[in-house]
Amino acid sequence: xxxxxxxxVLLSGGLDSTTILAIAKNKNFQTYCLSFNYGQRxxxxxxxxxxxxxxxNVTKHLILNINMNEIGGSALxxxxxxxxxxxxxxxxxxxxxxxxxPSRNLIFLSFALSWAEAIxxxxxxxxxxxxDYSGYPDCRPEFINAFQQMANITTKAGIEGKIIKINTPxxxxxxxxxxxxxxxxxxxxxxxxxxxxxxxxxxPCNKCDSCILRKKGFESIK
Amino acid sequence: xxxxxxxxVLLSGGLDSTTILAIAKNKNFQTYCLSFNYGQRxxxxxxxxxxxxxxxNVTKHLILNINMNEIGGSALxxxxxxxxxxxxxxxxxxxxxxxxxPSRNLIFLSFALSWAEAIxxxxxxxxxxxxDYSGYPDCRPEFINAFQQMANITTKAGIEGKIIKINTPxxxxxxxxxxxxxxxxxxxxxxxxxxxxxxxxxxPCNKCDSCILRKKGFESIK
Numbered sequence: 392x393x394x395x396x397x398x399x400v401l402l403s404g405g406l407d408s409t410t411i412l413a414i415a416k417n418k419n420f421q422t423y424c425l426s427f428n429y430g431q432r433x434x435x436x437x438x439x440x441x442x443x444x445x446x447x448n449v450t451k452h453l454i455l456n457i458n459m460n461e462i463g464g465s466a467l468x469x470x471x472x473x474x475x476x477x478x479x480x481x482x483x484x485x486x487x488x489x490x491x492x493p494s495r496n497l498i499f500l501s502f503a504l505s506w507a508e509a510i511x512x513x514x515x516x517x518x519x520x521x522x523d524y525s526g527y528p529d530c531r532p533e534f535i536n537a538f539q540q541m542a543n544i545t546t547k548a549g550i551e552g553k554i555i556k557i558n559t560p561x562x563x564x565x566x567x568x569x570x571x572x573x574x575x576x577x578x579x580x581x582x583x584x585x586x587x588x589x590x591x592x593x594x595p596c597n598k599c600d601s602c603i604l605r606k607k608g609f610e611s612i613k
Numbered sequence: 614x615x616x617x618x619x620x621x622v623l624l625s626g627g628l629d630s631t632t633i634l635a636i637a638k639n640k641n642f643q644t645y646c647l648s649f650n651y652g653q654r655x656x657x658x659x660x661x662x663x664x665x666x667x668x669x670n671v672t673k674h675l676i677l678n679i680n681m682n683e684i685g686g687s688a689l690x691x692x693x694x695x696x697x698x699x700x701x702x703x704x705x706x707x708x709x710x711x712x713x714x715p716s717r718n719l720i721f722l723s724f725a726l727s728w729a730e731a732i733x734x735x736x737x738x739x740x741x742x743x744x745d746y747s748g749y750p751d752c753r754p755e756f757i758n759a760f761q762q763m764a765n766i767t768t769k770a771g772i773e774g775k776i777i778k779i780n781t782p783x784x785x786x787x788x789x790x791x792x793x794x795x796x797x798x799x800x801x802x803x804x805x806x807x808x809x810x811x812x813x814x815x816x817p818c819n820k821c822d823s824c825i826l827r828k829k830g831f832e833s834i835k
Contacts, residue, residue, distance in 0.1 A: 453683055453684075455679070455680065455683065455684075456678065456679075456680060457677070457678075457679045458677065458678060459727070461675055461677065462675075462677075462724070462727050462728045462731050463731050464727075464730060464731025464732075465731075487769050487772070491769060492727075493726070493727040493728075493729075493730030493731050493768065493769070494723055494724075494726045494727035494730060494767060494768065495727070496767070497723045497726065497727075497763075497767050498720070498723045498724060498727060501716055501719045501720045501723045502684070502716075502720060504715070504716045504719065505681070505684050505686075505714075505715040505716035505717070505719075505720060506684045506715075507715075508686060508715030508716060509684050509685050509686025509687075509715050510686075528766070528767055528768060528769060528771070528772050529767045531766075533766050534763070534766050534767045537759075537762055537763035537766045537767070538763055538767075540759055540763075541719075541756070541759035541760055541762075541763050544750070544753075544755050544756050544759045545716060545718070545719050545750055545751045545756045545759070545760075546715065546716065546750060547709050547713060547715070547750060549750070550709070550750050
């Protein structure tokens with residue numbers, strides 16, 4: 392019997408989530424990776440997620456279909472709304488942009504919690520970051536803390552006095568430090584995909600917030 | 614322009630959720646009903662939900678596909694696990710039964726919150742009840758309070774100082790009082806469907822917790 396502890400890792404296929412997978416592996420967890428086909432315009436990220444899961448030889452990789460197009464309200468799930476381009480870092484500090492998908496991290500964490508309960512895991516890893524980010528409210532420590540409190544009320548495990556932990560090892564790191572952490576742990580960032588608005592061949596636009604933040608991270612490494 | 618306030622109503626097609634829909638209509642909300650095809654063995658309940666949405670002439674009825682079978686961990690989503698039958702009310706007080714779907718209400722509320730954000734609603738209705746119930750941790754007031762607190766941290770609306778309210782008008786009512794409330798508001802309970810484990814023709818088993826609680830509610834009315 393495998394006595395390693397289990398963790399559910401939210402894996403989008405991007406730079407941040409790949410780094411947390413490397414961290415979870417390094418902490419010797421059995422890794423249960425969870426990705427979502429949620430109707431995102433950059434669904435190509437799931438190909439990256441599959442390659443990364445294979446690269447890290449994860450215990451299980453589950454891709455759930457949860458179509459959020461009918462809910463809408465975001466440039467990432469509504470093809471009629473354009474992804475903003477060439478925003479400055481100041482812009483990112485100021486607004487919550489239209490790429491914000493309402494309650495997306497909450498939905499992702501809720502499924503992660505459900506799976507954690509079903510397999511007997513007490514650790515969930517999510518690659519949120521509130522330093523080099525787009526200003527989404529669901530990437531901030533306040534949200535994660537509130538979620539963790541609630542998780543320990545709503546679950547059978549919580550009722551039984553077990554503690555479910557939401558691990559956010561990147562929350563206070565810069566993009567550069569995230570990449571440095573990953574490189575030390577053997578991450579091949581060529582496998583990762585970050586763009587919100589790739590062309591039909593899956594090439595990154597180099598102009599969305601996600602491309603800009605990724606570029607900034609790698610530039611500071613040189 | 615319609616100046617009525619909007620509400621998202623979680624509608625399973627059962628007795629409780631139909632009653633909260635009647636309550637939301639009576640409070641003069643524009644009702645946006647949300648149902649889920651989550652891989653439940655009693656998917657026939659969605660036919661009831663459709664009829665009920667029509668009966669109440671709701672503004673919109675959205676059925677989301679979120680397959681939870683791959684997550685498993687419950688008799689409602691894993692066909693290899695049997696639904697317990699003929700449990701007594703004492704049994705229901707004692708355990709969290711295997712029909713508990715890990716974090717289901719959390720997932721449902723998270724999608725409801727996402728839709729509320731997208732359409733500009735600040736009220737969500739959910740038919741949870743912690744009196745005549747199966748002992749699920751996510752039906753208790755503690756969970757709802759924690760969720761509401763978190764909702765006002767994770768959303769753009771919350772950040773902007775607007776209050777999102779999770780309405781649970783049934784939470785402290787007995788099944789009989791729920792039915793009495795609905796009858797006063799014109800609910801036709803013949804349209805509703807409560808069984809967890811119907812036969813292939815969609816007939817209720819009359820032995821699962823849900824059937825037993827429903828029966829208890831109607832018996833006390835006579």
